[in-house]
Each structure stands twice: as C-alpha cells, then as structure tokens.
Amino acid sequence: MITSFLVKSLDRTILIAAALLLALAVLVPALNLLTAPDHPLHVPTYLVSLFGKYLTYALLALALDLVWGFCGILSLGHAAFFALGGYAMGMYLMRQIGARGSYGNPLLPDFMVFLNWKELPWFWYGFDMFWFAALMVVVVPGLIAFVFGWFAFRSRVNGVYLSIITQAMTYALLLAFFRNDMGFGGNNGLTDFKDILGFNIQADGTRAALFAASALALALSLVVTSGIVRSKFGKVLVALRDAESRTRFLGYRVEHMKLFAFTVSAMMAGVAGALYVPQVGIINPGEFEPGNSIEVVIWTAVGGRGTLIGPIIGAILVNGGKSIFTAAFPEFWLFALGGLFVLVTLFLPKGVVGTAQQYLARRKAHRAAERQDGESDKEQGATAPEAMAAE
Amino acid sequence: MHRIARTLLLAFLLVAAIAPGLRAEEPLRELIDALGQAKLSDMDEHIAALAKTGDPKVVPVLEALGEGNLYARKADGQVFLTKESGSTLSLTDPVSGESVGEAPKAALSKVKVNNGVRRAVRSALGSLTLLSPDRDARLKAAQSVLQSPNAEALGAIEDALAAEKDGEVRALLEQARATTLIISDRPVEEKRQAVRLLKENGGREALSILSAALNAADDSLKPDIEAAVASIEQSQALWAAGQNVWYGLSLGSVLLLAAIGLAITFGVMGIINMAHGEMVMLGAYTTFLVQEVIRDSLPGLFDWSLAIALPLAFLVTGTVGLAMERGVIRFLYGRPLETLLATWGISLILQQAVRTIFGPTNREVGNPSWMSGAFELGGLTVTWNRLWIILFALAVFAALLFLLKKTPMGLQMRAVTQNRRMASSMGIRTPWVDALTFALGSGIAGMAGVALSQIDNVSPNLGQGYIIDSFMVVVFGGVGNLWGTLVGAFSLGILNKFLEPYAGAVLGKILVLVLIILFIQKRPRGLFALKGRAVEA
Numbered sequence: 028m029i030t031s032f033l034v035k036s037l038d039r040t041i042l043i044a045a046a047l048l049l050a051l052a053v054l055v056p057a058l059n060l061l062t063a064p065d066h067p068l069h070v071p072t073y074l075v076s077l078f079g080k081y082l083t084y085a086l087l088a089l090a091l092d093l094v095w096g097f098c099g100i101l102s103l104g105h106a107a108f109f110a111l112g113g114y115a116m117g118m119y120l121m122r123q124i125g126a127r128g129s130y131g132n133p134l135l136p137d138f139m140v141f142l143n144w145k146e147l148p149w150f151w152y153g154f155d156m157f158w159f160a161a162l163m164v165v166v167v168p169g170l171i172a173f174v175f176g177w178f179a180f181r182s183r184v185n186g187v188y189l190s191i192i193t194q195a196m197t198y199a200l201l202l203a204f205f206r207n208d209m210g211f212g213g214n215n216g217l218t219d220f221k222d223i224l225g226f227n228i229q230a231d232g233t234r235a236a237l238f239a240a241s242a243l244a245l246a247l248s249l250v251v252t253s254g255i256v257r258s259k260f261g262k263v264l265v266a267l268r269d270a271e272s273r274t275r276f277l278g279y280r281v282e283h284m285k286l287f288a289f290t291v292s293a294m295m296a297g298v299a300g301a302l303y304v305p306q307v308g309i310i311n312p313g314e315f316e317p318g319n320s321i322e323v324v325i326w327t328a329v330g331g332r333g334t335l336i337g338p339i340i341g342a343i344l345v346n347g348g349k350s351i352f353t354a355a356f357p358e359f360w361l362f363a364l365g366g367l368f369v370l371v372t373l374f375l376p377k378g379v380v381g382t383a384q385q386y387l388a389r390r391k392a393h394r395a396a397e398r399q400d401g402e403s404d405k406e407q408g409a410t411a412p413e414a415m416a417a418e
Numbered sequence: 419m420h421r422i423a424r425t426l427l428l429a430f431l432l433v434a435a436i437a438p439g440l441r442a443e444e445p446l447r448e449l450i451d452a453l454g455q456a457k458l459s460d461m462d463e464h465i466a467a468l469a470k471t472g473d474p475k476v477v478p479v480l481e482a483l484g485e486g487n488l489y490a491r492k493a494d495g496q497v498f499l500t501k502e503s504g505s506t507l508s509l510t511d512p513v514s515g516e517s518v519g520e521a522p523k524a525a526l527s528k529v530k531v532n533n534g535v536r537r538a539v540r541s542a543l544g545s546l547t548l549l550s551p552d553r554d555a556r557l558k559a560a561q562s563v564l565q566s567p568n569a570e571a572l573g574a575i576e577d578a579l580a581a582e583k584d585g586e587v588r589a590l591l592e593q594a595r596a597t598t599l600i601i602s603d604r605p606v607e608e609k610r611q612a613v614r615l616l617k618e619n620g621g622r623e624a625l626s627i628l629s630a631a632l633n634a635a636d637d638s639l640k641p642d643i644e645a646a647v648a649s650i651e652q653s654q655a656l657w658a659a660g661q662n663v664w665y666g667l668s669l670g671s672v673l674l675l676a677a678i679g680l681a682i683t684f685g686v687m688g689i690i691n692m693a694h695g696e697m698v699m700l701g702a703y704t705t706f707l708v709q710e711v712i713r714d715s716l717p718g719l720f721d722w723s724l725a726i727a728l729p730l731a732f733l734v735t736g737t738v739g740l741a742m743e744r745g746v747i748r749f750l751y752g753r754p755l756e757t758l759l760a761t762w763g764i765s766l767i768l769q770q771a772v773r774t775i776f777g778p779t780n781r782e783v784g785n786p787s788w789m790s791g792a793f794e795l796g797g798l799t800v801t802w803n804r805l806w807i808i809l810f811a812l813a814v815f816a817a818l819l820f821l822l823k824k825t826p827m828g829l830q831m832r833a834v835t836q837n838r839r840m841a842s843s844m845g846i847r848t849p850w851v852d853a854l855t856f857a858l859g860s861g862i863a864g865m866a867g868v869a870l871s872q873i874d875n876v877s878p879n880l881g882q883g884y885i886i887d888s889f890m891v892v893v894f895g896g897v898g899n900l901w902g903t904l905v906g907a908f909s910l911g912i913l914n915k916f917l918e919p920y921a922g923a924v925l926g927k928i929l930v931l932v933l934i935i936l937f938i939q940k941r942p943r944g945l946f947a948l949k950g951r952a953v954e955a
Contacts, residue, residue, distance in 0.1 A: 100753045175935075182939040186755045187690050191889045192935050197930040198886050201600075202924050317886065321762050328759060336931035368763020372756040373749055 041253045044336050045246045049305070052242035056235030072231050076306050077350065079238035081304040081343045086245045088326040088338035089252060090295035094331030095324070097256050098288045099268035100185075103320045105296050107200050108168035110314035112297025114165055114204075115216035117310040118151060119160030124221045135354035137219070138212045148210040159226055165294040165302040172293030175288065180289075185271065195316050201315035215238035216311025221304050234306070241302045245339065248295050253292070253335055264288060307376070328371050331378025342382060446471060447513050450479055453529050454490030454497045461535045469542035469574075475829030477546055479512045484539040489526040491542065541571060548578035553587065560590035569602040593619055600631045600894070610642050617646035625650045657797030662915045669806040670911025671811035672873070674904060675866035677888035677895075678814060681903040682859035684892055686822075686835050687852065689747060690758040693765035694774075694888065695881025697860045699868020700874045701731035702736060703772060706781045719788040724868060733862035738768075739860025743853045773878040783871040803872050810869050814862060819900055821858075831855050835898070840900075890934050906945060910934075 055078065062069040075280055087109050090309050094100040126133040130140040134147055153159040175196060179189055207213035226233045267274040267281050275281045297388045313319075322345075330341025345367070352360045375382060447718065449468050457466045465483075468476050482488040482499045489500045490508060498509040498518070506520045531539075547559035556578070563571055575598060579591045596612035596619075616624040628647050632640065676698060683691045705727040712719050712726075719726070742764060750757045785803060792801040822828035833841040834851045842848045867880075874880060887910075895906025910930060917926035938944075 101758070178936070178939045182942055184938055184942045187758065188893060188938065188942060190690075190758065191893055194886060194936055195890060195931050195935055199935075202928050202931075206924055257771065280435045318882075321759070324759060325763075357713045358774060359768070361766045361773075365763040365770065366764030369746055370767070372763075376753075376756065378573040381860065 032412070033196070035301060038253075038257070040336055041249060044339070045249050048242045048249070052239040052246070052335050054275035055242075056239050059235050060231060065323060072234050075231075075238050076234050077304045079234070079241045080303060081346050082225075082238070082241040082325075083299045083306070084326065084346055085339040086241070086299035086302070087323055088330065088342040089245070089335065090292040090299065090324050091327050092332055092335060092338040093252050093255070093292045093295070094288055095327060096335075096338075097261065097264045097268060098285055099271070100289060101187075101190045101294075101324065102193045102289070103190045103324070104197040105292070105317035105323050107315055107340060108293040108296035109303070110302030110310065110312075111168045111171065111203075111321075112164045112377035113304040113310040113314060114211060114217070114300075115154075115163040115297070116304045116374040117156060117220075118154040118163075118211075120220040120223060120305060121217050122151070123223065126217065127221055128219070130353035134319070136212070136217070137212070138207075139213065142207060144210075151210065162341055164232035164297050168293040168297035168300075169290050172290045176289040180285045183282075191370055194320070197320055198316050198317050199318070201312055204312035204315060211283075214312055217270055217304075218309040218311070219304065220308055226325040228305055228308070235308050239303065240316060241306070244298055244302060245393075249339070252295075255288075256335070260284065272406070274348050277392065306334045322364070325368055325371065327378075329367065329378055331381030331384075332382065334378065334380040337378045337380035341378060446473055446475065450497050450512050451490075451495055453479075453483065453488065454495050454527075458530055458532060458535065461531075462538045465535070465542050469546055473671060474514060474546075474550075477543065478515075480539050480543050480546070482512075483531060484536050486528065486531055488529040490529055491521070492525055498526075500526070544571065546574075548574055548591075549581065553584055554580070556584070556587050557590065560587050560594055564590055564594040564597060572598045572602050572604075590720055591939055593624075597624075597627050600627065606639055609639055612861070613639070613642050613646050617649055625654065654797065656683055660796075662919070664798055664800065664804075664914060666912030666915035667808055667908060668911070669914055670908035671804075671808040672870065673887055673891050673909035673911055674811045674815065674885075675807070675869055676863075676884040677891035677903055677907055678811075678818060679859040679861075679863035679866065679898075680888045680892050681895075681900055682818070682862065683856055684889070685861075685898045685900070685903065686831060687855055688754060688897075689856065690761065691856075691859070692762040692885065693742065693768060693881075694761075694860075694863055695883070695885035696765045696768040696775045697735045697739065697863035697881070698867040698870060698884055699876075699878065699881035700735050700768065700773065701864030702783065702871035702874075702880055703776060703781070703867075704731040704734050704864065705868045705871040706776075706783050706876055709783060720784070721788060723784075724786060724872075726869045728865055731868045732861040735864025735867070736857040736861030739863075740853055740857040741818075742860070743856040747856065748852065749847065769878045769881070774943055776878070778878060780875040780877045783858055783876050785872055789872060807869050807873065812907075814865060815900070815904055818862065822900065827854065890931070893938060893944055894934050896946035899944070899946040902944055902946035 028255050030243050055075060058068055058070045059072060059075050064071075087105060090108075091102060091105045094102055094105075124136065128137040128140075130137050134151045139147070154163070175193075179192065184192065203209055204211050204216075205214050211217070220228050223233065226236075241257060256264065263274065263279055264284060267279065269282060271281055300310075300314075323342075326342040326345045327338040328341070329337075329345055330339065331337030345364075348363070351358060352363055369377070377385060449464070449471065452464055453461070455470075465480065468480065478499060479488065479497075487500050488496045488497060489509075497512060499512050500507040503520065506518045506522050507526060509518045510516070513519050544559045546561035547555050548563070550556055550559065560578075563575060572595070575591060575595045579588065579595060582588045583589055592615065596615040599612040600609055600616075613628065616628060625647060628643050628650070630649070632643050676695075679697065680691065680694050683689045683694065705724065708727040709720070709723045710729060712723050742761070746760050746764065747757060750760060789803040789806055792799050794800075822831065830841070830846050830851050831854075832838055833844070833846060833847050834855075838848055843852075870880070870884075874883075891906045891910060892903055894910060895902030895904070913931050913933075914926055917929050920926075921929055
C-alpha cells in the first residue's frame with residue numbers, strides 16, 4: 028500500500044525535487060565538514076545556516092501552498108503556526124541551558140528569574156525532554172489550527188473574511204506573546220541557547236546536521252503533500268477550491284476536508300518553525316507580525332501557487348534576494364518587495380513555476396497539434412494551470 | 419480661646435488702622451525680627467503668629483521666607499527682604515516697604531528654611547490671602563486651604579466666608595471649611611453637617627479627607643462618615659463608568675475615522691485595500707508639511723493649520739488612491755485575494771517612500787490652541803482634542819452618508835455595487851465610478867490622518883497600527899453598511915475601554931480580537947448584513 032501511495036504521489040518533477048533535496052542534505056554538510064576552509068568547494072558554516080533557514084522558509088511556503096494553492100484558503104496567519112512551532116523548540120532549548128544561564132538557576136530560565144518567578148509555570152513542564160517538545164511542535168500549531176478552523180469552516184467563513192480573521196488571530200498572538208506575564212520571555216523572546224540533544228548548537232557539525240534535517244523534512248513534506256494532492260481526496264480539494272458550493276451539493280463534507288488540510292498545513296509550518304529556531308538562535312514575538320505571514324504568501328505567489336515545487340523555489344528566490352538586497356541597498360529592500368507583490372499579482376499570477384509549466388504544456392500541445400491537425404485549439408484550452416495543478 | 423484672641427487682635431488692628439504710626443508697626447517688626455533668631459523647630463509658631471496679625475505686609479515677608487530671600491543683619495538682628503545683585507544684596511525694610519540700600523552678603527545671615535517651614539508658609543499665606551481684595555488671589559488661596567487642610571486655619575476660613583461675595587470662591591470656601599472642620603476640635607453636630615456637605619460635593623479629595631478622618635473620629639460620628647464614604651465611592655464608580663464610556667467613545671471615533679474610508683473601498687466596492695493605513699499616514703504627513711510651511715512663513719495662521727490640511731490631505735490621498743485604482747487595482751477586479759497582495763505591496767512601497775523622505779523617526783505635529791487643554795464636566799475630564807475628533811468623525815460620517823444617499827454620484831456608486839452589469843447597461847460609466855469611489859475612500863482616509871495626527875505619533879508606521887483594527891470594525895459592523903461601521907466602531911471602542919481596567923490594555927485588546935473572531939463564526943456577515951443575492955457574489 029505504501030509503495031502504491033509512493034508511486035501515485037511521485038510524478039517526475041516531485042521525484043526530481045525530492046532527490047535533489049536529499050542530495051543537498053548529504054552534499055552540503057559534507058562539503059562543509061570534510062573540506063578544508065581554503066578548498067574551492069568549501070561551504071562556509073554561515074552559508075550552511077543561511078540556506079538551512081531558507082529551507083525552513085521553503086517548508087513554510089509549501090505548507091501555505093497546500094491550503095492556498097489547493098484549498099483556496101488564503102491564510103494570513105501561517106507565520107503564527109511557524110512561530111508556535113519555533114516557541115515549542117525554543118522552550119526545549121531554554122530548558123537545556125539549565126544552570127549555565129547568567130543567574131545560574133538550574134530550573135528556571137533567566138527571564139523568569141529576572142521577573143522574580145519562583146517556580147516553573149505548568150506549561151513549561153515536560154519541555155526538558157526532546158520527544159515531548161518535538162510532539163508539541165506539531166501538536167500546538169495543529170490544535171490551534173484545528174480549533175480555529177473548526178469554528179471558521181463550520182460557519183462557512185471564507186474568502187477574504189477568513190484571511191482577515193487569520194490575520195486577527197496572528198495579531199492577537201503577537202500581542203499575547205509580547206506580554207511578560209505570559210511566561211514566554213516577553214518581547215525579548217527566547218534566546219542564548221546552548222545545546223540541542225547534547226550537541227553544542229554553535230558547532231559546525233550541529234549546524235550541518237540541522238541543515239540536513241531541514242532538507243530531509245522538506246523532502247518528506249514534499250512527498251506527503253504531493254501524496255495528499257494527488258490522491259482522490261486532493262482532487263476533491265481542488266474541486267472545492269474552484270467551486271465550493273457545487274462540491275458541497277455533490278455531497279462532500281467540505282468543512283471537514285478544509286479542516287484536515289488546514290491542520291496538516293499548520294503542523295508542517297510548526298515543524299518549519301522548530302527547525303528555524305536552532306539555526307537562527309532566537310525566537311521572539313516579532314515572528315507573529317502580520318506582515319510576516321503576508322510575506323510567506325508572496326513567496327508562494329512568486330514561485331507559483333498550487334505547484335508544490337513553486338513555493339520552495341519562490342521562498343529561496345525571495346529570501347536570497349532579500350539577503351543580497353538588504354546587505355547592498357538596505358533602503359530599497361521594501362521597495363523591491365512591494366514592487367514584487369504588485370508585479371507578480373499583475374503579470375505573473377501563476378508564478379515562475381506555473382508560467383513555465385504553462386509554457387511547456389502549450390509547446391507540448393502545439394507539437395501534438397502539428398502531428399494531428401485540427402484538435403490543437405481545444406487542447407490549449409484544456410491545459411489551463413488549474414488542470415495542471417490537479418494532475 | 420482662639421476666638422477671643424482673634425477678636426482682640428481684630429480690635430487691635432482696627433485701632434492700629436485708625437491710628438497709624440509706630441505703635442502699630444513695632445509689634446510687627448518684633449515678630450518679623452523674631453524670625454531671624456528662631457530655630458527651625460520653632461518656625462511654625464513664629465509663622466503662625468505672623469499670620470495671625472492679618473496684616474497685608476506679612477504677605478511679602480512670608481513669600482520671601484518661602485523663597486529664601488529673607489536675611490537677618492548680623493549687627494542688630496534686623497530682618498530684611500533682599501534681592502541679589504552681584505555679590506551684594508539690596509535690602510528692603512519689611513515694615514515700611516522702603517529700600518534701605520545695599521549690604522555685602524557677609525554682613526547678613528539667611529533665615530533658614532526647610533520643607534516643613536515652606537509648608538507652614540504656604541498654609542499661612544493661604545489663609546492670609548483669603549481676605550485679599552483680588553478675586554483670583556482669593557480663589558487660589560481657597561484652593562490651597564482646601565488641598566492642605568489645617569485645623570488652625572479654620573477661624574480664618576470662617577471669617578473669609580462671612581465676608582465673601584463671589585459664588586465660586588464661596589463654594590470652595592464652604593468645602594474648605596467642612597474639610598477643616600472635621601479635623602478640628604469642634605462639636606460633633608457641626609462635624610456631622612460638615613460630613614454631609616462633603617458627601618454632597620463628593621470628589622476624590624473629599625473621599626481621602628473622610629477616610630483619613632475616619633480613624634480619629636468620634637464613635638458617634640463614624641457611621642456618618644462611613645455612609646458618606648460609601649456614597650461618594652458609589653458616585654465615583656458611576657463617574658468612572660462614565661469616564662470609561664467617554665474614553666470608549668473617543669477610541670470608537672478614532673476607529674470610525676480609520677475604518678470609514680475602508681467601509682467604502684472594502685464595504686462598498688469589495689476591494690481589500692491593505693494600503694488603507696498608509697493613506698491615513700499620508701494624511702498625517704500632509705498635516706505635518708502644512709504645519710512646517712506655516713511655522714516658517716505664516717506663524718499667525720497656526721490655528722488654521724488643520725483646516726488647511728484637511729482639504730489638502732483629501733486631495734493628496736485621493737490622488738494617490740486614484741492612481742492606485744487606475745494603475746493596479748482595476749486589473750484585479752474579481753480577484754480579491756490578489757488585490758490584497760498587490761495593495762500590501764503598495765503599502766510597503768508607500769511606507770518606505772515616506773521613511774526615505776521624512777526619516778524613520780516621529781515627526782512633530784502640534785495641536786492648535788483650540789484643540790489643546792481640557793475641561794471638567796462633573797467628574798469627567800474632557801480633553802478638547804478628543805471632543806473635536808469625536809465631532810469630526812461624526813461629521814465625516816454624516817457627510818459620507820449624505821453623499822451616498824442623496825447625490826447622483828452616490829446613486830451611481832450604489833447602483834454599481836448592487837449590479838455592475840445592469841448599471842453599465844443603464845449608461846453608468848462603471849470604471850469611472852470605481853475609480854472615483856476608490857479615490858473617495860482614500861481621500862477620507864487622508865482626512866482621518868489629519869485628525870489622528872493630533873493624538874498619535876506621526877511616523878511611517880502610523881498606518882500599520884490601524885489596519886487590522888479598521889478591518890475588524892468593518893467586518894464586525896457588516897460589510898457594505900455604513901451604519902454598521904458606525905455601530906461597530908463605537909461598540910468596539912467602548913467594549914475595549916471597559917475590558918481594560920479588568921484585563922489590562924493588551925489583554926483587553928486580545929479579548930476583543932478573540933470576541934470578534936468568535937462573533938464572525940456566529941454571524942459571518944457582520945452585525946448588519948446585506949440581505950439578498952448580492953451577498954453570494
């Protein structure tokens with residue numbers, strides 16, 4: 028059954044992309060650890076961490092693509108799930124510091140000592156164990172998405188209304204996490220991590236391993252989402268994206284399907300956040316900024332929504348551009364990002380990958396038409412990007 | 419005892435006034451000179467003795483004492499009012515009021531003061547000036563004796579009360595008398611009346627006086643005081659609720675201003691304009707520029723700066739809105755999510771542009787004189803700028819309602835909203851109506867920016883603070899319904915301010931957001947939903 032799932036879920040592009048990611052997961056750490064620093068192929072550690080960060084962003088964009096590209100839910104709160112996963116990981120890393128903090132308290136993180144707290148709040152229990160934290164990384168975002176989605180989809184809040192209330196959700200979380208009383212470090216967030224699973228978090232080996240883990244997680248998520256969207260369930264998802272009422276009238280429980288996709292997507296975002304935090308070394312409430320969630324949307328849009336590969340490419344392209352831009356012309360990054368939003372929506376509504384696919388499909392259809400005259404016009408019409416995405 | 423002494427003193431002063439001369443001045447001089455020899459611990463008595471004379475000449479002496487300008491001559495111990503001039507002091511005789519030349523500092527010793535002495539001076543001055551012929555001085559004196567009640571001053575207050583004609587001063591004096599009476603050693607019956615008077619007047623001071631007096635009071639008086647405290651507390655709670663409503667209305671008016679333009683673009687046209695907040699910001703910066711020009715060239719016009727900025731802001735943001743609609747949004751009709759992204763991009767560009775031009779820091783926008791200050795209304799403190807903003811928000815609302823309901827343009831706008839194709843067939847140029855409607859919504863946001871520049875920091879991030887709130891207001895009130903926006907803005911404002919005392923500002927805001935999210939589950943189309951087929955479009 029698993030093999031049949033795999034066979035079904037892997038078309039050629041997904042297979043190539045997943046294989047590429049696996050190769051990266053081996054190659055980049057190897058080039059970082061095994062070559063001398065002056066070797067021409069040597070990858071410096073900061074680049075490993077930087078690209079590791081991009082891969083977690085790519086995972087976040089992929090998670091958004093599952094709901095936006097295939098389900099029509101434009102979530103403007105996905106960075107919130109990302110940040111929640113990050114906080115769960117951050118809490119584990121905080122507990123790992125133990126007595127090495129500046130106050131030397133073996134149980135309480137520094138900021139709690141600073142706030143004069145006497146004991147650990149109940150929601151911090153268990154985060155000293157990795158398996159528990161790892162569980163929470165998926166459970167907390169998943170649970171919040173489930174509850175939120177259950178309310179929202181049941182009462183048929185959709186379209187822009189849903190976007191606005193997801194934005195309100197992340198805004199409310201932003202305000203909440205800024206409060207010192209919440210017990211998540213207030214506006215300083217969680218930082219100053221020492222080690223993860225016993226390994227020094229600053230060490231080259233750990234960084235390389237985190238990169239490999241990010242690449243693996245991304246490859247795995249790609250296969251899973253591809254499996255979801257290529258299954259029968261995925262076809263119905265696309266149907267409800269394009270004509271929700273009609274799908275409902277056909278007898279599908281639209282709200283359940285949306286809820287499933289939304290929850291899975293939030294869990295993926297949580298995993299992305301958990302991989303992000305040890306690589307950048309900090310998590311703070313700024314991650315909940317509504318602007319961040321909207322930025323995720325543009326990564327997905329640039330790459331091409333509903334293409335799975337597109338969001339990954341988009342996230343890496345936009346963030347790579349951001350890194351270069353903010354270093355070279357810090358003043359102009361927001362102009363560039365803003366312009367990107369406008370230009371992509373106006374001229375590239377299908378994104379880079381979607382447009383390329385469209386072009387390839389056209390050419391294929393054209394060639395087919397050259398062989399059998401007469402049917403070419405119809406063929407072109409049928410290879411609309413939606414049909415492509417659903418394949 | 420006091421009374422007899424005072425009567426004697428008054429009689430004495432009367433005689434002194436009839437027969438002016440050295441005899442009347444001598445005891446005063448003695449009293450003043452005594453200040454020079456007094457120890458700090460005895461100063462209170464000396465000051466009280468001086469105050470008791472009731473002589474207006476005492477006033478400058480006490481003032482000088484309080485300011486540290488009273489010096490005693492080392493040679494004979496005579497005390498002078500002094501004024502510093504270089505290394506010497508110019509001396510003034512306190513009794514005759516004449517200048518008596520200068521003396522080196524070394525020849526004089528300063529009459530020592532500390533905070534205890536200054537306090538005694540203040541309260542003595544308070545009761546002394548109660549009889550001043552100048553009304554404002556009396557008013558000030560009455561306020562000062564009311565704020566720092568002193569049982570010794572009771573007699574003086576009663577005298578002043580007997581002589582006072584001015585209603586406002588009288589009312590203050592009555593309160594001051596009641597306040598001092600309670601801490602004096604008068605009979606219980608009089609105190610009871612005083613408690614009653616305080617209870618009727620209410621206020622925070624009365625509450626603290628009564629609570630302070632409660633411990634020292636007679637057992638027979640205690641129930642009265644307790645009842646009075648309870649009643650004042652109750653009325654204070656009512657006023658506090660009233661104040662909350664006021665704050666809520668004020669917040670509501672801000673929300674209304676921020677959201678009303680959105681109610682047009684989002685509510686009427688269905689465009690998600692994420693750059694709406696930036697229109698507000700542009701309006702605020704227009705105000706800043708207008709004020710800069712006025713400060714530089716026409717300072718006299720400063721009070722008119724807002725009136726000038728208002729139409730300008732409307733034009734500026736309206737033009738930007740028009741350009742946005744023609745340049746970007748019109749290609750995205752029917753794709754609301756894409757519109758959202760594109761306008762978000764525009765908002766980033768506008769923010770960065772303003773940051774590049776004006777810098778990232780807050781810019782100073784001043785309040786015209788008619789917008790600064792506050793006045794008391796019962797137990798409410800009403801600031802003028804908040805009041806004007808509420809009125810302005812309502813005026814904008816009314817104007818917009820009129821425009822939509824009573825003008826040909828409004829008619830066309832509503833027609834296009836309800837059925838675009840039919841409106842088009844009837845000869846309405848729908849693209850133009852779209853463009854103008856969007857410009858109108860943006861222009862109104864700009865006018866809101868002029869008002870909000872008065873109460874918020876004018877920085878490139880100004881708009882971002884409002885965008886989520888304004889969407890909440892529009893969605894809560896019901897899309898496509900101006901009245902819904904009005905009700906939504908004010909109810910959210912008041913709800914927020916009522917949650918604040920219990921939950922704190924941030925948690926209150928979170929609660930409101932959660933409540934709205936839950937509310938939308940219940941009524942996905944808001945408080946006042948449009949009915950009919952248009953909804954499903």
